[in-house]
Amino acid sequence: MLRLMAITDNVRDGEVGLLRRASAAVQGGATCVQLRLKNVAARDLVRLAQELVSALDVPVIVNDRADVAIAAGAAGVHLGADDVPAASMRRIAPPGFIIGVSVGNEAELANVAPADYAGIGPMYATPSKDDAGIAMGATGFAALAKRAGIPAIAIGGINADNAREAIEAGAEGVAAISAIFGSADPADAARRIRSAIGI
Numbered sequence: 066m067l068r069l070m071a072i073t074d075n076v077r078d079g080e081v082g083l084l085r086r087a088s089a090a091v092q093g094g095a096t097c098v099q100l101r102l103k104n105v106a107a108r109d110l111v112r113l114a115q116e117l118v119s120a121l122d123v124p125v126i127v128n129d130r131a132d133v134a135i136a137a138g139a140a141g142v143h144l145g146a147d148d149v150p151a152a153s154m155r156r157i158a159p160p161g162f163i164i165g166v167s168v169g170n171e172a173e174l175a176n177v178a179p180a181d182y183a184g185i186g187p188m189y190a191t192p193s194k195d196d197a198g199i200a201m202g203a204t205g206f207a208a209l210a211k212r213a214g215i216p217a218i219a220i221g222g223i224n225a226d227n228a229r230e231a232i233e234a235g236a237e238g239v240a241a242i243s244a245i246f247g248s249a250d251p252a253d254a255a256r257r258i259r260s261a262i263g264i
Contacts, residue, residue, distance in 0.1 A: 066096055066097060066123075066124060067096060067097050067124075067182055067216065067218060067237065067238045068096045068237070068238035068239075068259075068262065068264045069094060069095050069096045069097070069238060069239060069240075069241075069255065069258060069259050069262065069264065070095070070096070070097045070098070070099055070126075070218060070238060070239070070240035070241070071087065071090040071091070071095035071097070071098050071099070071240075071241060071245045071246065071251070071255060072098075072099040072101050072128070072220075072240055072241065072242045072245075072246070073086075073087065073098070073099065073100055073101050073102060073242075073246055074101075074242050074243060074246040074247060075102065076102065076105070080113060080116075083113070084113075084116055084117065084120060086246055086251045087117055087120070087121060087246075087251075088120055088121065089250070089251040089252040089255075090245050090246070090251045090252065090254075090255045091121050091122070091123050091255075092252045092255075093245075093251060093252035093253060093254065093255030093256040093259070094255045094256050094258075094259035094264070095123065095245065095255045095259075096123055096124075096238070096264075097123050097124045097125075097126060097140075098117060098121055098123060098124075098125050098126070099125075099126045099127070099128055099143055099240070100113060100114050100117060100125060100126070100127050100128060100139075101128035101129075101143075101242070102128075107130065107132070107133055110127070110130060110133045111133050111136050111137050114127055114133055114134065114136075114137035114139050115137045115138065117139075118137060118138050118139055118140075124139075124140035124141065124163065125137075125139045125140055126139060126140055126141045126142060126143050126163060126165060127139050127141075127142050127143070128142075128143045128145075129142070129143070129144065129145060129148055130142065131144070131149060131154055131158070134162075135158075135159065135162075140162070140163050141162050141163025141164055141165065141181070142154065142158075142162070142163070142164060142165070143165040143166070143167070143184060144164065144165065144166050144167070144176075144180075145166075145167045146166075146167055146169070146173050146176065150176055151164050151166050151176055151177070151178070151179060151180040152176075152178065152179060155179050163181050163182075164179075164180045164181050165180060165181060165182045165183070165184055165218070166180040166182075166183055166184065167183075167184050167186075168183045168184065168185045168209055168213060169185070169186065169187070169198050169201075170198075170209075171209070171212070174209065174212055174213060177213050177214065177215060178214075178215075180215060181215065181216070182215055182216045182217070182218050182237070183209075183210075183213045183215055183216070183217050183218065184218045184220045184240060185201075185206055185209050185210055185213065185217050185218065185219060185220065185236075186201070186206070186219060186220035186221030187199075187200050187201065187220065187221020187222060188200065188201060188202065188203070188205075188206045188219045188220065188221045188222060188223065188227075188231055188234075189202070189221055189222025189223065189227060190221075190222050191221045191222040191242070191243070200221060200222065203230050203231070203233070203234040204234075206219055206231065206234050206235070206236070207234040207235050210234065210235040210236060211235060216237035216238070217235060217236050217237055218236060218237060218238045218239065218240050219231035219232075219234070219236040219238075219239045219240065220239070220240040220241075220242075223239045223240060223241045223244060223258070224241065224244040224258065225244070225254070225257035225258045225260070225261045226261075228241075228258050228261040228262050229261045229262060229263075231262075232262050232263070238262070239258065239262060241254075241255075241258060244258065245258070
């Protein structure tokens with residue numbers, strides 16, 4: 066279900082454009098879409114999430130905002146290191162609600178339980194997140210993935226050329242932002258990453 070997560074970048078082409086790119090990513094083989102828009106008001110974010118949930122036949126996960134995810138009927142939430150702890154979120158989450166957490170170092174492994182997956186990175190250098198930190202490479206990723214004890218999703222600079230290395234380092238799946246949503250052809254970009262990871 067989370068083998069290829071396509072993460073939204075921005076609304077440079079409007080909400081319709083974002084929805085179109087998300088649909089194309091799914092057509093190309095994305096198995097999950099994460100709605101990540103840092104500077105959008107909650108009311109607009111709920112509406113966008115609802116539209117994605119209605120339009121896509123894959124799980125939609127909302128970045129940071131559990132309230133938005135629940136209100137929109139999304140499949141889950143992805144929590145950063147400074148967000149509500151996964152254990153606290155699990156106590157109030159609806160049944161079957163997916164909880165993902167970001168892990169960028171050993172200290173952040175403490176917040177892993179009882180999440181469903183850990184987004185570990187940045188595996189490679191990435192222009193998509195200003196606060197992503199230093200790339201950890203395959204060796205660093207493998208060490209954190211092994212210690213996480215839950216499915217690990219590689220994130221950070223993932224594209225068709227390096228996605229296979231992430232799987233070989235122990236990733237259950239990969240997440241891509243600019244490689245898919247920044248592409249002129251999100252469907253083809255997703256298709257090439259999916260082929261690279263063997264799904």
